[in-house]
Amino acid sequence: MSIEQDIKQARFRSPYQRMAVNLLFTSNWIGDMQMRLMRPQGITLQQYNVLRILRGQHPNPVRVADIMERMLDKMSNASRLVDKLVAKEFVKRTECCSDRRAVDVVITESGLALLTEIDDLQTGWETTLSTLNETEANQLSNLLDKLRGSE
Amino acid sequence: MSIEQDIKQARFRSPYQRMAVNLLFTSNWIGDMQMRLMRPQGITLQQYNVLRILRGQHPNPVRVADIMERMLDKMSNASRLVDKLVAKEFVKRTECCSDRRAVDVVITESGLALLTEIDDLQTGWETTLSTLNETEANQLSNLLDKLRGSE
DNA sequence: TTGTATTAAATGTTGCTACATCAACTGTAA
DNA sequence: TTACAGTTGATGTAGCAACATTTAATACAA
Numbered sequence: 001m002s003i004e005q006d007i008k009q010a011r012f013r014s015p016y017q018r019m020a021v022n023l024l025f026t027s028n029w030i031g032d033m034q035m036r037l038m039r040p041q042g043i044t045l046q047q048y049n050v051l052r053i054l055r056g057q058h059p060n061p062v063r064v065a066d067i068m069e070r071m072l073d074k075m076s077n078a079s080r081l082v083d084k085l086v087a088k089e090f091v092k093r094t095e096c097c098s099d100r101r102a103v104d105v106v107i108t109e110s111g112l113a114l115l116t117e118i119d120d121l122q123t124g125w126e127t128t129l130s131t132l133n134e135t136e137a138n139q140l141s142n143l144l145d146k147l148r149g150s151e
Numbered sequence: 152m153s154i155e156q157d158i159k160q161a162r163f164r165s166p167y168q169r170m171a172v173n174l175l176f177t178s179n180w181i182g183d184m185q186m187r188l189m190r191p192q193g194i195t196l197q198q199y200n201v202l203r204i205l206r207g208q209h210p211n212p213v214r215v216a217d218i219m220e221r222m223l224d225k226m227s228n229a230s231r232l233v234d235k236l237v238a239k240e241f242v243k244r245t246e247c248c249s250d251r252r253a254v255d256v257v258i259t260e261s262g263l264a265l266l267t268e269i270d271d272l273q274t275g276w277e278t279t280l281s282t283l284n285e286t287e288a289n290q291l292s293n294l295l296d297k298l299r300g301s302e
Numbered sequence: 303t304t305g306t307a308t309t310a311a312a313t314g315t316t317g318c319t320a321c322a323t324c325a326a327c328t329g330t331a332a
Numbered sequence: 333t334t335a336c337a338g339t340t341g342a343t344g345t346a347g348c349a350a351c352a353t354t355t356a357a358t359a360c361a362a
Contacts, residue, residue, distance in 0.1 A: 002296050008221050009207070013270075015288040016277040019295075020181055026295045027178030030171055035320085046348065056160070064311060070159050077349075079312055084347085101310040101357045119164075126167040131300045137166040140298070143291045144170075144177045145153050149282045186350085197318065215341060228319075230342055235317085252327045252340040 033128065037121050041114060042088065046071075048118065050081050054091060054107035055115055061094070061104030090114060184279065188272050192265060193239065197222075199269065201232050202241060205258035206266055212255030214247070241265060 003022040004010060012018035035045050043051070053070050054062055068078040082105055085091040090111035096102040107115075132140065154173040155161060163169035186196050194202070204221050205213055219229040233256055236242040241262035247253040258266075283291065 015285045016280045019288045019292045022292045022295045023178050027174050129167045134166045137170045140294045141170045141173045144173045
């Protein structure tokens with residue numbers, strides 16, 4: 001369905017405005033589906049992102065500042081996200097020995113097991129996106145890269 | 152810059168995962184720029200969206216439920232967004248005569264003037280997106296439409 | 303060594319989304 | 333007319349983003 005129908009707006013000021021609105025709308029659409037996928041597992045999309053970052057370095061610890069840097073949603077409260085994950089015992093927080101300001105965060109076995117479960121769900125979910133074939137998916141990615149290119 | 156570099160992740164499970172992550176990331180990037188554009192005007196991106204919906208129907212009133220339906224971010228608290236806009240006197244809230252449950256919301260002169268200012272800023276901002284040419288912008292929009300197509 | 307700047311994380315505030323619930327009102331059928 | 337289901341908007345809660353500030357630890361220069 002065209003973006004015009006989806007948001008009930010007949011005209012856009014320019015192809016660029018149409019594209020920008022379409023991007024925000026489609027991103028919400030995807031984020032919403034992802035959220036519904038995560039919820040039964042007891043974590044949020046942002047908490048999942050933190051867990052994925054930690055798995056990427058496992059068994060090495062990752063500092064809070066490094067987590068922040070890698071997150072999709074820029075600088076933020078990684079500290080509080082880690083709080084929630086500690087409470088659910090999906091990660092452990094330990095003081096770094098060489099620098100007592102820093103905090104090392106490590107994913108637990110329980111956290112790794114959760115990610116394994118979610119991986120399967122994700123793989124299934126991706127078939128939802130197969131209204132595009134692989135070539136088109138790559139083409140879309142490349143256009144997005146080019147769009148952000150000036151930075 | 153490629154999404155791999157931007158989020159420091161070397162590999163994705165599939166072209167579809169890469170595309171989904173890229174979409175969320177690029178949408179945040181755009182939303183972030185838009186937010187910075189709005190802030191000096193004293194409103195948020197979501198409040199701006201509400202104002203635009205109201206302008207689209209001006210001088211007719213729009214009900215809260217209709218605002219909700221047209222928003223990019225699905226069902227939500229349009230009621231509270233309207234609160235904020237009423238406080239800033241950009242909109243007026245009046246009880247609907249024919250149905251006392253419903254609330255009619257209308258944009259004020261002051262609200263219209265604000266939107267006119269922001270329009271100019273938006274036009275300027277769109278040149279930021281000209282790393283893509285118009286053809287590519289349309290191509291991107293069409294791919295996004297096709298992606299959501301199954302719905 | 304002492305003072306200052308810097309860094310890392312935590313915390314407080316405002317505004318938002320998603321969801322559940324509530325209160326007021328309306329439409330309709332018994 | 334009354335009872336009840338459905339609708340409309342408001343409100344309470346949890347979680348997150350963006351930003352500013354605070355606290356503690358560290359680096360470094362005088």
